[in-house]
Amino acid sequence: MNLPSFVDLMEIAGTFAFAISGIRLASAKRFDWFGAYVVGLVTAIGGGTIRDILLNVTPFWMTNSMYLLCSAFALFWVILFGKYLIRLNNTFFVFDTIGLALFVVVGVEKTLALDYPIWVAVVMATLTGSAGGVMRDIFINEEPLFFRKEIYAMACVIGALVYCLCDRLGAETIVSQITCSVFIFIVRTLAVKYNICLPVLNGDDEYTEGNK
Amino acid sequence: MNLPSFVDLMEIAGTFAFAISGIRLASAKRFDWFGAYVVGLVTAIGGGTIRDILLNVTPFWMTNSMYLLCSAFALFWVILFGKYLIRLNNTFFVFDTIGLALFVVVGVEKTLALDYPIWVAVVMATLTGSAGGVMRDIFINEEPLFFRKEIYAMACVIGALVYCLCDRLGAETIVSQITCSVFIFIVRTLAVKYNICLPVLNGDDEYTEGNK
Amino acid sequence: MNLPSFVDLMEIAGTFAFAISGIRLASAKRFDWFGAYVVGLVTAIGGGTIRDILLNVTPFWMTNSMYLLCSAFALFWVILFGKYLIRLNNTFFVFDTIGLALFVVVGVEKTLALDYPIWVAVVMATLTGSAGGVMRDIFINEEPLFFRKEIYAMACVIGALVYCLCDRLGAETIVSQITCSVFIFIVRTLAVKYNICLPVLNGDDEYTEGNK
Numbered sequence: 228m229n230l231p232s233f234v235d236l237m238e239i240a241g242t243f244a245f246a247i248s249g250i251r252l253a254s255a256k257r258f259d260w261f262g263a264y265v266v267g268l269v270t271a272i273g274g275g276t277i278r279d280i281l282l283n284v285t286p287f288w289m290t291n292s293m294y295l296l297c298s299a300f301a302l303f304w305v306i307l308f309g310k311y312l313i314r315l316n317n318t319f320f321v322f323d324t325i326g327l328a329l330f331v332v333v334g335v336e337k338t339l340a341l342d343y344p345i346w347v348a349v350v351m352a353t354l355t356g357s358a359g360g361v362m363r364d365i366f367i368n369e370e371p372l373f374f375r376k377e378i379y380a381m382a383c384v385i386g387a388l389v390y391c392l393c394d395r396l397g398a399e400t401i402v403s404q405i406t407c408s409v410f411i412f413i414v415r416t417l418a419v420k421y422n423i424c425l426p427v428l429n430g431d432d433e434y435t436e437g438n439k
Numbered sequence: 440m441n442l443p444s445f446v447d448l449m450e451i452a453g454t455f456a457f458a459i460s461g462i463r464l465a466s467a468k469r470f471d472w473f474g475a476y477v478v479g480l481v482t483a484i485g486g487g488t489i490r491d492i493l494l495n496v497t498p499f500w501m502t503n504s505m506y507l508l509c510s511a512f513a514l515f516w517v518i519l520f521g522k523y524l525i526r527l528n529n530t531f532f533v534f535d536t537i538g539l540a541l542f543v544v545v546g547v548e549k550t551l552a553l554d555y556p557i558w559v560a561v562v563m564a565t566l567t568g569s570a571g572g573v574m575r576d577i578f579i580n581e582e583p584l585f586f587r588k589e590i591y592a593m594a595c596v597i598g599a600l601v602y603c604l605c606d607r608l609g610a611e612t613i614v615s616q617i618t619c620s621v622f623i624f625i626v627r628t629l630a631v632k633y634n635i636c637l638p639v640l641n642g643d644d645e646y647t648e649g650n651k
Numbered sequence: 652m653n654l655p656s657f658v659d660l661m662e663i664a665g666t667f668a669f670a671i672s673g674i675r676l677a678s679a680k681r682f683d684w685f686g687a688y689v690v691g692l693v694t695a696i697g698g699g700t701i702r703d704i705l706l707n708v709t710p711f712w713m714t715n716s717m718y719l720l721c722s723a724f725a726l727f728w729v730i731l732f733g734k735y736l737i738r739l740n741n742t743f744f745v746f747d748t749i750g751l752a753l754f755v756v757v758g759v760e761k762t763l764a765l766d767y768p769i770w771v772a773v774v775m776a777t778l779t780g781s782a783g784g785v786m787r788d789i790f791i792n793e794e795p796l797f798f799r800k801e802i803y804a805m806a807c808v809i810g811a812l813v814y815c816l817c818d819r820l821g822a823e824t825i826v827s828q829i830t831c832s833v834f835i836f837i838v839r840t841l842a843v844k845y846n847i848c849l850p851v852l853n854g855d856d857e858y859t860e861g862n863k
Contacts, residue, residue: 305852640733
């Protein structure tokens with residue numbers, strides 16, 4: 228039974244991909260090594276930390292040093308191979324989507340295990356998958372990408388709903404996990420390929436509530 | 440005894456008004472629907488969530504889907520009637536103040552029920568009423584309005600003190616609630632009408648601690 | 652045995668110095684009194700609050716009004732003597748470092764007391780010492796100083812490791828506290844005097860992930 232090690236591998240790949248995404252944005256802003264490490268770490272573990280605080284359980288990274296080590300490894304990777312990363316963008320898209328799928332699965336499972344209803348599980352899955360990126364953008368003082376063209380969030384919502392549906396239909400855990408992951412992979416790939424995005428809210432320019 | 444439904448109505452009106460305020464600012468920034476929904480939701484439930492985390496109780500919106508539905512309704516309202524909202528500003532000022540009063544009342548009551556002293560209740564009431572707006576401004580990457588001209592915070596502090604005073608004097612809960620709400624309404628109305636604001640801190644321009 | 656009062660004095664000095672740092676930055680941005688108070692308070696207690704939430708204990712300032720009073724005193728100090736503060740920069744450096752040392756000591760002790768491993772204690776000490784400053788910079792809508800040239804974080808990491816090492820070697824608590832504080836003082840002083848900083852991550856300019 229080496230299923231746990233498969234989930235572990237997914238978790239390592241996902242943490243690594245999320246950390247790389249934070250560290251690369253930090254490097255574009257010329258942060259120092261420590262700052263870049265923190266941004267990478269927050270990108271990777273921020274969403275899950277907020278989820279665990281809301282669920283009132285011990286944040287997952289406080290019981291396993293793997294996540295901090297994995298982010299440190301991502302830092303050294305960028306320091307050593309930063310210039311060659313651009314050619315690997317497709318590989319990183321795959322890693323990143325694996326990470327996203329895993330974060331959604333973990334978010335849904337943790338929430339349902341605590342007997343919360345499905346809609347809380349969907350919120351928690353979306354938080355797990357996207358709050359780290361929002362924290363990253365706040366730290367580097369950019370407007371969160373999330374709010375404009377990020378299909379991350381929709382992929383999380385759809386994936387979480389698919390998982391819950393499978394679960395209700397009595398599917399095995401592993402079937403729910405894989406179905407959910409496949410849906411997330413499809414939604415993200417289609418969204419990127421055909422540049423699908425949600426409609427922009429019709430501007431309400433006169434309303435600025437006193438902000439200059 | 441239909442008092443609970445009266446409080447419920449106040450809560451719906453308040454959540455709706457706070458969500459509308461977030462969604463309108465998001466629409467001025469041309470966020471997509473999902474981003475605008477998240478900003479509206481955070482404006483409405485962010486303050487109470489931080490309060491509940493600090494008090495170590497389950498965040499209020501995780502046990503009742505009304506808050507998420509109410510924010511979704513606010514989003515559809517802005518999508519459908521966005522252009523006509525400007526004429527309703529006075530109505531929204533009333534809704535918004537009702538929401539603020541309710542948030543202060545709930546913040547004080549939850550804190551006192553856990554046997555914290557009055558000054559903690561005042562802090563929690565202020566957090567409940569204003570932290571959502573601060574989170575909204577951070578998400579849209581604006582300097583929080585709160586810190587410059589927002590009389591929100593002072594209204595929260597005064598309202599919370601009035602509630603605690605009534606409570607100490609042995610007033611009925613409903614009397615404390617109404618007195619507190621009336622004070623908040625008066626403070627906000629006077630502040631807006633006569634443009635009352637706190638003094639600005641005398642600039643200390645040479646001090647920038649290395650920030651460019 | 653007046654050791655507790657010595658730690659109390661350090662805590663007052665540290666809170667005061669951290670609050671002053673927040674209030675002065677707020678005054679450079681022309682915040683009003685209340686906004687400046689909140690920024691000062693968050694700078695002083697923000698890091699410890701995040702630590703306590705992660706450790707799932709009651710935030711330290713909710714059981715002792717000293718921290719809120721101390722921040723209020725810092726506000727009045729800046730209002731009254733703001734113009735003369737610049738000459739006191741060396742004094743404030745000392746206060747600030749005392750505060751940092753204390754925050755690290757408290758962070759390590761609280762974490763080890765809950766039976767977490769050393770690396771969690773190092774993370775918590777760093778959070779206690781630096782998260783308040785990051786929150787301050789987010790509130791005033793500046794890119795966190797922390798990520799570029801702040802040796803704060805490194806001083807926290809080294810200080811926390813020194814404390815844990817002393818602890819493992821069987822040193823008395825007071826010896827661990829003083830050794831840790833001395834190391835933090837030395838690291839910060841050397842870093843400021845010789846302008847030591849960590850290397851900047853090699854820019855990866857082409858990577859912007861769609862941010863304009």
